[in-house]
Amino acid sequence: MDKIRIDSLSKTYASKVGRVRALENINLTIGHNEFVTLVGPSGCGKSTLLKVIGALIKPSRGRIIFDEAPLLKPTADVGIVFQEPVLLLWRTVLDNVLLPAEILRLDKAKAKKRAMALLKLVGLEGFETRHPDELSGGMQQRVALCRALIHDPSVLLMDEPFAALDPMTREELGFELLRIWDVEKKTVVFVTHSIPEAILLADRVVAMSPRPGAIARILDIDLARPRTLDMQFTDKFKSYSDEIRAVIHRRAGGSAP
Amino acid sequence: MTIELPAGIADDEEVEELTSSPSPARTYLTATLTLMALIGAWEICARWANLPAWLLPSPSAIADAVADWRWELLQHFLVTFSETLLGFGLAIVVSIPLAVAIVYSPILQMTIYPILLALQSMPKVAIAPLFALWIGFGMMPKILVVFLVSFFPIIVATERGLTSVPPPLMELIRSLSASPLQTFIKIRFPTAMPQIFTGFKIAITLSVIGAVIGEFVGAQSGLGYLILLASSQSRTPLAFGALLCLTVMSILLYYAVELIERLVVPWAKKT
Numbered sequence: 001m002d003k004i005r006i007d008s009l010s011k012t013y014a015s016k017v018g019r020v021r022a023l024e025n026i027n028l029t030i031g032h033n034e035f036v037t038l039v040g041p042s043g044c045g046k047s048t049l050l051k052v053i054g055a056l057i058k059p060s061r062g063r064i065i066f067d068e069a070p071l072l073k074p075t076a077d078v079g080i081v082f083q084e085p086v087l088l089l090w091r092t093v094l095d096n097v098l099l100p101a102e103i104l105r106l107d108k109a110k111a112k113k114r115a116m117a118l119l120k121l122v123g124l125e126g127f128e129t130r131h132p133d134e135l136s137g138g139m140q141q142r143v144a145l146c147r148a149l150i151h152d153p154s155v156l157l158m159d160e161p162f163a164a165l166d167p168m169t170r171e172e173l174g175f176e177l178l179r180i181w182d183v184e185k186k187t188v189v190f191v192t193h194s195i196p197e198a199i200l201l202a203d204r205v206v207a208m209s210p211r212p213g214a215i216a217r218i219l220d221i222d223l224a225r226p227r228t229l230d231m232q233f234t235d236k237f238k239s240y241s242d243e244i245r246a247v248i249h250r251r252a253g254g255s256a257p
Numbered sequence: 258m259t260i261e262l263p264a265g266i267a268d269d270e271e272v273e274e275l276t277s278s279p280s281p282a283r284t285y286l287t288a289t290l291t292l293m294a295l296i297g298a299w300e301i302c303a304r305w306a307n308l309p310a311w312l313l314p315s316p317s318a319i320a321d322a323v324a325d326w327r328w329e330l331l332q333h334f335l336v337t338f339s340e341t342l343l344g345f346g347l348a349i350v351v352s353i354p355l356a357v358a359i360v361y362s363p364i365l366q367m368t369i370y371p372i373l374l375a376l377q378s379m380p381k382v383a384i385a386p387l388f389a390l391w392i393g394f395g396m397m398p399k400i401l402v403v404f405l406v407s408f409f410p411i412i413v414a415t416e417r418g419l420t421s422v423p424p425p426l427m428e429l430i431r432s433l434s435a436s437p438l439q440t441f442i443k444i445r446f447p448t449a450m451p452q453i454f455t456g457f458k459i460a461i462t463l464s465v466i467g468a469v470i471g472e473f474v475g476a477q478s479g480l481g482y483l484i485l486l487a488s489s490q491s492r493t494p495l496a497f498g499a500l501l502c503l504t505v506m507s508i509l510l511y512y513a514v515e516l517i518e519r520l521v522v523p524w525a526k527k528t
Contacts, residue, residue: 056428074432082425089524090447099443103435131524151433159425 001068003155003187004030004053009062011048011213021212022048026062028206028215030187032154035178037190038206039198040248045213046191047159053189054078054157066155076104079148079186081161085140087132087147093119094128097146104151111150118146121180138169145177149184158190162197171229174201178227199240200227207244216247314494322494323501329483334502336479340396340468341510344403345461352408353453356415357441370416377409381467385474399471399479406467407460414456418449451525454518461514465507480506 011023023045030036038046051057053064055074064071079100087096094115101111119125122142132140141161148156162170174197181188192198198205202221209216219240223231231237279287296316303315310318323330359365381402388398422445430440472481480499487496518525 051428054428054432056431074434076433078432080429080432082429084423084425086423086426086429088444088447090450090522100433102443103430103433103439133524 001032002029002065003032003034003067004028004189005065006030006049006053007062007065009049009052009059009064011045011052011057012060023052023059024212024214026213026215028218030189033185033187035181035188035190035201035203036206037192037198037202037204038208039192039195039244040208040213040216041193041210043213044208044210044248046193046208048213049208050157050159050189050191053155054080076100076151077153078155078157079151079153081141081144081148081156081158083160083163085132085137085144087140087143089132092129092131093124093135093143096132096143097150099147100151106151114152115146115150118149119143121183122146122176136169137165138173141165141173142176145180149180149186152184154187156186156188158188160191160193163192163194170197175227177201178225182226195241195244196232196237198244199223199237200229200232205240205244207247209248217243219243311491311493314497318494319497319501322492323498326495326498330480330498330502333478333480333483333499334506336396337465337468337472337481337503338506340399340471340479341403341461341464341506343396344400344467345407345464347400347404348407348411348460348464349457351404352411353415356412356419359412359416360419361437373409373412377413381406382470385470388471389475394475394477398474399468399476402471403464403467406463406470410459410463411453411456414452414459415449418452418456419445421452422448450522451518454514454522454525457514457518458511461510462507465503465510469503 006026006028009023009026010021013020013022026049028036038049040046048057052059053071055064055071066075067077088099091099094112097115097118098111101108101115116125116128119128122145124139124142124146127135127139132143135143145161162173165173177188178201190198190201199221205219205221206215207217207219208214221240223234223236300316303313303318308315314322355369359370384405385398385402388401392398392401426444427440430444435443468479469481469484472479473485476482480503483499484496487493487499
């Protein structure tokens with residue numbers, strides 16, 4: 001059974017300059033607990049596609065089938081992590097994690113227990129009463145991840161979640177995400193513009209090309225789990241990355257470097 | 258935060274201090290000493306040049322006037338202080354709900370808000386005589402002038418604050434199908450708080466000016482009235498004394514707002 005099915009989906013924006021086609025005829029099926037990364041250059045519509053999957057943007061044509069039913073409005077079965085942690089500065093780490101639980105009016109005691117467990121899972125045990133401005137960027141993004149998971153959604157949407165972090169923290173958080181995904185099985189849709197990151201994390205990479213945003217290639221990543229940094233230097237990894245780079249650039253009208 | 262020496266650094270090692278700004282105590286001491294030196298210089302100049310007291314009184318003459326007139330000064334201080342606080346309070350009570358209404362209603366945003374902003378460029382001093390004409394010479398016209406001058410900074414700051422929620426945060430809230438009330442209470446209003454306080458701090462300083470303007474136009478009490486009266490009778494030391502009281506009031510009110518800000522919105526960016 002599929003978790004999410006994207007059916008001949010298009011999105012067009014109208015502006016003063018004219019109409020811009022952000023997404024062109026997207027067809028994609030995402031399985032239960034699958035880790036899918038959307039990769040492509042800026043302007044390929046990967047973030048737009050993620051927001052359409054979260055029902056934050058309405059498609060111009062086509063539809064999203066979520067758990068075998070058409071998705072018409074946002075569902076609480078989705079957790080979102082953005083590039084910026086956007087934590088509430090006036091709340092402690094724990095209360096930030098609890099925000100979705102409050103909005104959804106979940107059982108307080110249970111939510112708190114889960115929040116503590118999640119914070120422990122991301123290595124922030126003991127930081128519950130701190131405020132966001134006392135944390136590093138990487139730690140803040142970990143809190144944002146816990147906030148996305150607090151209401152135990154079955155789908156996690158991540159919009160370039162590690163793009164604002166330094167390269168080392170970025171690698172570290174990538175592996176941490178995989179470790180969490182192992183414990184908390186979720187369907188993950190992860191947007192990135194980093195090809196190595198896309199390959200290293202994913203079961204499948206969806207390579208997208210710009211103007212108009214379209215799927216250029218879908219690759220099954222046949223690398224063993226748990227993933228390690230060393231895998232980047234294998235021939236298989238290199239052939240994946242070459243292939244993605246080639247399709248992204250060919251469709252973009254440029255030449256592969 | 259405590260600073261612990263990492264292992265391997267000996268206690269007798271010469272450690273370079275990286276914080277270069279002087280300590281607050283030292284800053285205050287320097288400022289106080291400078292002020293005292295200036296007052297001393299003024300005293301010496303005034304005595305040496307033998308200026309008449311009605312033209313430029315010496316600091317000691319001002320101090321004498323303040324001591325002689327302390328009860329009158331206190332009484333007038335309280336009048337101006339009440340006018341300022343009542344007008345400022347009225348501005349808060351009216352501005353914040355109005356700003357919320359403007360943010361949530363596109364119609365109000367298109368109709369009322371541009372008019373309010375246009376009104377802001379109107380010199381408020383010019384309206385004070387009209388208030389005196391309409392409602393007489395009691396405390397009310399002064400309160401209204403204070404209200405008028407402090408109303409705009411608060412409404413503008415609140416409007417800006419309420420609309421400054423980062424778009425991703427709004428999307429997150431929308432993905433959870435939060436109600437408009439939840440969004441307002443949990444996200445928008447707390448986000449706006451630091452900017453609202455910035456508005457308060459601008460408004461409170463203007464409020465004192467507004468009260469004095471109101472008193473200048475026509476009053477029987479208040480520090481503004483006292484300054485007018487004292488100058489018309491060439492009692493310049495008293496006028497200076499009243500001016501001193503106004504300055505103290507302004508500073509006190511500003512720091513009171515700042516203190517409340519620190520207690521209510523400790524997350525506001527320190528400036």
